[in-house]
Amino acid sequence: MSTAIAGETLTEAPEAISADHFVEVSYDDAIPNNVDLSSDKQLLRALETWHPKYLEWWKDMGPEGFQQSDVYLRTAVGVDPSGWAKFDHVKMPQYRWGILLAPKVEGRTIPFGRHKGEPAWQEVPGEYRALLRRLIVVQGDTEPASVEQQRYLGATAPSLYDMRNLFQVNVEEGRHLWAMVYLLVKYFGRDGREEAEALLRRRSGEQDNPRILGAFNERTPDWLSFFMFTYFTDRDGKMQLAALAESGFDPLSRSCRFMLTEEAHHLFVGETGVQRTIEATCAAMNKAGITDPYDVAAIRKLGVVDLPLLQRKANFHMSVTRDLFGGEISSNAADAFSTGLKGRFNEAKLAGDDHVLTDATYPVTRVVDGRLVVEQVPALRAINSRLLDDYINDCQGGINRWNKVIEKAGIDFKLVQPHKGFNRKIGEFAGHRISPAGEILTEEAWQAKCGEWLPNDDDMKFINSLMKPCHERGKYASWIAPPRVGINNQPGDFEYVKIY
Numbered sequence: 001m002s003t004a005i006a007g008e009t010l011t012e013a014p015e016a017i018s019a020d021h022f023v024e025v026s027y028d029d030a031i032p033n034n035v036d037l038s039s040d041k042q043l044l045r046a047l048e049t050w051h052p053k054y055l056e057w058w059k060d061m062g063p064e065g066f067q068q069s070d071v072y073l074r075t076a077v078g079v080d081p082s083g084w085a086k087f088d089h090v091k092m093p094q095y096r097w098g099i100l101l102a103p104k105v106e107g108r109t110i111p112f113g114r115h116k117g118e119p120a121w122q123e124v125p126g127e128y129r130a131l132l133r134r135l136i137v138v139q140g141d142t143e144p145a146s147v148e149q150q151r152y153l154g155a156t157a158p159s160l161y162d163m164r165n166l167f168q169v170n171v172e173e174g175r176h177l178w179a180m181v182y183l184l185v186k187y188f189g190r191d192g193r194e195e196a197e198a199l200l201r202r203r204s205g206e207q208d209n210p211r212i213l214g215a216f217n218e219r220t221p222d223w224l225s226f227f228m229f230t231y232f233t234d235r236d237g238k239m240q241l242a243a244l245a246e247s248g249f250d251p252l253s254r255s256c257r258f259m260l261t262e263e264a265h266h267l268f269v270g271e272t273g274v275q276r277t278i279e280a281t282c283a284a285m286n287k288a289g290i291t292d293p294y295d296v297a298a299i300r301k302l303g304v305v306d307l308p309l310l311q312r313k314a315n316f317h318m319s320v321t322r323d324l325f326g327g328e329i330s331s332n333a334a335d336a337f338s339t340g341l342k343g344r345f346n347e348a349k350l351a352g353d354d355h356v357l358t359d360a361t362y363p364v365t366r367v368v369d370g371r372l373v374v375e376q377v378p379a380l381r382a383i384n385s386r387l388l389d390d391y392i393n394d395c396q397g398g399i400n401r402w403n404k405v406i407e408k409a410g411i412d413f414k415l416v417q418p419h420k421g422f423n424r425k426i427g428e429f430a431g432h433r434i435s436p437a438g439e440i441l442t443e444e445a446w447q448a449k450c451g452e453w454l455p456n457d458d459d460m461k462f463i464n465s466l467m468k469p470c471h472e473r474g475k476y477a478s479w480i481a482p483p484r485v486g487i488n489n490q491p492g493d494f495e496y497v498k499i500y
Ligand SMILES: [Fe+2]
Pocket: 143, 172, 173, 176, 237, 263
């Protein structure tokens, strides 16, 4: 679904997406869907039982406050590229979360692994049932987790436009949970129903019953974190969805393909959020005649975020997100690939490749005897490493666009990605102290410098001091520039959220 992925680039309309064909969505049912839910009574009953529990979860763990506000939201009403969404003011609890699959591709075959070329599975392949269920549960768990992480941000939104974007991301993550729950309930019987309930019971950051993956238990305490999260961590979501969209299990592939169309907007929110922050900083520096980006005290007095602090925030979010890819060398990932359940990024389009990888190798950076070395590893065991490399490449586009804004403003500063091994807790670099430049350090040397590389207490206090709500139509907090275009081309003073 490369067109959907392209939808995040700023050259296109913010919410431009694409899908292949038109499938009508049934909106008469309590659960909007294009999967002919009404004909499967057992499935419908299971989802109708889950629905009130989901709403309970939304009430408890969804956005704090604003539940009675009218929010200008887009709702997916189909998968037709020319009109898949409609925009309207909606109260969030009344949002129509639905089940939408990208259209079936007739004659689709499994694009990789030992079943390559066989017809794609329409039912769960019995021998891979446990592994497939786990993949769906892990993906599903990230969706409500991010809603929980972001639940307090409404109160400090820097504008109604941004508040609307936050809630848009939140309701769509809710829909992504629905997408995975549909698969669990439809294809995994009782086990699936139990997993669907467990997805509503785990809580981000909770000691006893946390979310499955580490980064989804971190706090998203402020708007800068939110923008970094939606740029860097939702991009992990994009990579995982893209890998699952290649799956030989066709219902999973079709679910993920449609989810990618929504994900593009989340990435857009992150990229433009950081970009607008940079714009405000550069404009304020220029106006005050400050040329040195490291004149932090003077810059902070202007009520904008200094660029070195943005770099530290980015370093943090990049490193915890890289951990989400799991160990670079992994037999689980090899299994998911060989069985045909989870492919690589753009699998079907990879040229010069047998898509089976029996004899292929892949270069993986490892720490050996206190040095970083690149080793050729069997490609099958390096699937995660490759997806992480693809992710790092994918991150660079937005960073380049951010740097252009800084350069245009005439400020001598460049945002960069830290070394892959920086601040990692999972995989090849775990247990090592590696600087952003890629030197292996002693614990002492790391401790002496890490305040320059990761947000320190002063940084967090300063960011916190900026988090004052700006909830007036057409107004923006000092630290962020207005967007160039409104959502769905609405004018600058549009009331994106009607707060009562
Ligand atoms: Fe999602």
